[in-house]
Amino acid sequence: MSPLSGQTRQILQDTPLARRLLRGVSLCAGTLAIAAVLAVSPPAGGSARAEATQAADAAAFADIRIGGDMSAFTLDNGLEVVVIPDRRAPVVTHMVWYKVGAADEPEGMSGIAHFLEHLMFKGTKAYPGNTFSQRIAAIGGQENAFTSQDYTAYFQRVAREHLGEMMEMEADRMQNLMLSDEVVLPERDVVLEERRQRVDSDPGSMLSETLDSMLFVNHPYGTPVIGWPDEISALDRQDAIAFYDRFYTPNNAILVVAGDVTADEVRKLAAETYGKVPRRAEPGARERAKAQVLPGTREVTYSDPRVNQPNMRKAWVVPSYNTADGNEAAALQVLSEVLGGGSTSRLYRELVIDKGVASSAGSWYNSGALDDSTFMIYAVPADGTGLQDLGAASLDVLKQVAREGITAEELERAKKSLLSSALYAQDSQSTLARIFGASLTTGGTIEEIRNWPSTISSVTADDVKAAAAAHLASLPVTAYLRGPEQAVAAPADAAPQEPAAAQEVQQ
Amino acid sequence: MSRRRPATSASSHGTTSPMTLLTALGRGLLAFALVVSAVAATPRPLAAMEIQEITTPGGLNAWLVEDNTVPIVAIKFAFEGGASQDPKGQEGLANLLSTTLDEGAGDLDSQAFQTRLEDLSVHIGFDAGRDNFYGSMRTLTPNVDDAFELLRLAVTSPRFDEEPVARMKRQIIAGLRSEAKDPDAIAGRRWTELAYPEHTYGRPSRGTEETVAALSPQDLKQLHGNIFARKGLKITVVGAINAERLAPLLDSVFGTLPEAGSLTSVSDVTMATGKMEHVALDVPQTAIRIGLPGLKRDDPDFIPAFVMNHILGGGVFSSWLFEEVREKRGLAYSVGSYLVPYQHSGMWMAVTGTRSDRSDESIEVIRAQMARMADKGPSDEELAKAKAYLTGSYALRFDTSDKIADQLLGLQVEGLGRDYIDNRNAMIEAVTLEQVRAVAARLLKGVDPLVVTVGPEKS
DSSP, rough: TTTTTTTHHHOOSSSSHHHHHHHHTTTSSSSSTTTTOOOOOOSOOOOOOTTSSSSOOOOGTTTTTTTTTTTEETTTSEEEEEEEOOOSSEEEEEEEEESGGGGOTTTTTHHHHHHHHHHSBBSSSSSSSHHHHHHHHHHHOOEEEEESSSSSEEEEEGGGHHHHHHHHHHHHHOOBBEEEEEEHHHHHHHHHHHHHHIIIIHHHHHHHHHHHHHHTTSSSSOOOOOHHHHHHHHHHHHHHHHHHHHHGGGGGGEEEEEEOHHHHHHHHHHHGGGGGGGOOOOOOOOOOOOOBBSOOOOOEEOOOOOOOOOOEEEEEOOOTTTOOOHHHHHHHHHHHHHHSSSTHHHHIIIIISOOOOOEEEEEEEEESSSSSEEEEEEEOTTTOOOOOHHHHHHHOOOHHHHHHHOOOOHHHHHHHHHHHHHHHTTHHHHHHHHHHHHHHHTTTOHHHHHHHHHHHHTTOOHHHHHHHHHSSSSSSSSEEOOOOOOOOOOOOOOOOOHHHHHHHOOO | OOSSOOOOTTTOSSOOOHHHHHHHHTHHHHHHHHHHHHOOSSSOOOTOOEEEEOOOOOSOOEEOOOOOOSEEEEEEEEOOOGGSSOOOTTTHHHHHHHHHTTTBBBBBBBHHHHHHHHTTOEEEEEEOOEEEEEEEEEEEEGGGGHHHHHHHHHHHBBBOOOHHHHHHHHHHHHHHHTTTTHHHHHHHHHHHHSSSSSSGGGSTTTHHHHHHHOOOOOHHHHHHHOOOSSTEEEEEEEEEEEHHHHHHHHHHHTTTSSOOOOOOOOOOOOOOOOOOEEEEEOOSOOOOEEEOOOOOOTTTTHHHHHHHHHHISTTTSSHHHHHIIIIITOEEEEEEEEEEEEEEEEEEEEEEEEGGGHHHHHHHHEEEEEEEHHHHHOOOHHHHHHHHHHHHHHGGGGGGHHHHHHHHHHHTTOOOOTTTHHHHHHHHOOOOHHHHHHHHHHHHSSSOOEEEEEOOOOO
């Protein structure tokens, strides 16, 4: 995973465990903004080896109609329902996605979307206190929730026979939340502690907040999902209830059920539970001010005594799938893969292997956002390379692509990498549920998700070159992270941490 | 997605997840997945999943779950010996090995090998645990033959060329530097050193800047020769492939390895206790670890201890620690406790990151819960709930082929048979209140724990 994986930067969840869960999912790691559910036989047959041992080429993936036997329908009260059958194990993943996130918060109340997500676990009249969580624990289920700029989601993973009960309790929570100051105030402390843990304890995360705030001028993506500390401290019960009453309504939600179920079963259960929840509000269109791109060189350098290893990031505001024209977003996905998708990518090859100015380098594109979003390149300098020089060298790589384009081999490899990760994603019902939920709450349609492989396949080398020239030619916002001046590198005897290889083993 | 690269400095890992923890202790993930992040069985467990035990013509044993639902084949395997085999002064060697095996092998140099992997959409990864060295490969079915060929090269003929070895060393060192001032990482490192002085488990499994800088291709060849052997090799395959087709592929990958490697024996050890250490660091939150000797996986009390720990600090939203530290007092965002079984030792530890001005209070609360468990133990109802959770959630560990492979390899590494899956829930159900109390007293009573805190100077 890239060190700047979107999920870990943007999504806040209730426990580290679940955060880890998501970390392997890489919805935002430049691959699976939309993913494939293979509905057809794999390209090329069983054990037949292609002549040049060049098995399926990217074009072979293009006909995959995503979604297999997934289906979707809408209840009378406006709740959209998506069903993704996977009969391999007798379990289901039940998720409710609300089309509201931190970017929809009222001015001055940053953090309320995420705070409410925490408070949703505090009980209703029918299921007071932590009855819901206790019930999930009693049946051996797993549960959690997470908040991003554009959506808030709640989920349980349980044995199939408990699905109806989960739907009943989640539907109850959609309209009957009960909050008292006795539970709200300690939970606010928990959120402040969460902020200290996620952000204040980590200079890299602190700089990420600065970078986002510089990048998204006039747009709420510049405000952190967890909120600013002074604004979190001022949030109260009334704020949470007001936000809840405005956005938590079936017509602003998507139910995704994946696993050992049929569409008919889900339809029946959904009608009996969610179907009884009235439309509580009309949130209306999600219109936000447009992010402005300002002229001039914009750089931030953050020095912190806790930084032993400097790094550099450059970021641009670019279209997302929802705001792009034609296949521009797909072209940017391919571009991100060509630039930084691994050890054969341009940035890695040129900066790390050929020039030796970096110890690692990569790129990241958040394609799944409601509004214009982020494209980023990053690098960690090798000893003896200054951050400015490293920044210049990275830009040279980019400029070359914008000027001369990419090779046919690079195009093919990048497409294949994107498409095959979508195939690998089919192995996991919860990954699929997340893909559909995240796409549908950020402006995607079922049809777009189903056609994603052919969209990627349609990208040409010219499209990639044009996307680079159109969106990455403007001056980026640059962030330099470094230790204090004259810092002597302390002995780097750090505790072992998960090597990235393990990410692969776990994925 | 950058693949299988050591973490770089932009990464944030502020949370003390069991994973951070675990890897901070340098144990491989797979066995951990089996034992610590437990989840258990549904009324209709996994009868549908048939595990075949196969023996290849070349005499290799492997477990296979054939499943043609998804056109993917995944293999996971484990050799005996991981970071515990790093020679003294060469800490980080096994970890470096895990990053260099796929950086050139056979006739393919680093770029050629990586390009080939990408052309075929094949993922190969290695990971050095403390006691085992893990590998994995995942491919789409059309490319099975080519994928196993690439795996064969990485396993049998890694090149360890100067350039990629130097490059990986730089990346690992960058990762080490970036963590050098991370409170959680420091707590993990100090914990390890204090818990196991004079033992290989006490040495940093990813090394230090100095030790990593001094490692050479020759050192890698040596360790590769020591660890990569058929004896003790465990293999699990899940996906769209049958035994007939799989057997020769396994022989091609592993068949030419030597029968036995050259492993340094690791002695059994009990972690040290009775120490408190504070590392001063100017951060807004204090990282805390409190722990005691735990149990090895083969201890007859392990299952009762596992149930006991679930009640005390293992349950995500329902444990005593979660309730007392987070829910009632808002002292921390993440708090939990874990049983960490190594091959030659066991630990129990509680971990949290807490408001610095109230870190003493957090420690007191945790210790009070430990004492409560040791003295009184849980109620009948709490035990029943824990069992219901643990048995009910077991199936959630088997809903993807990747997870199935992790589980099965974990079982093999722990020396448990295929029938464990069928018996596990009955074993959990059979745990009595007396057993939980007994094991709580055994583990938590009368032992002065090891405590490590990292945060601002205490006033």
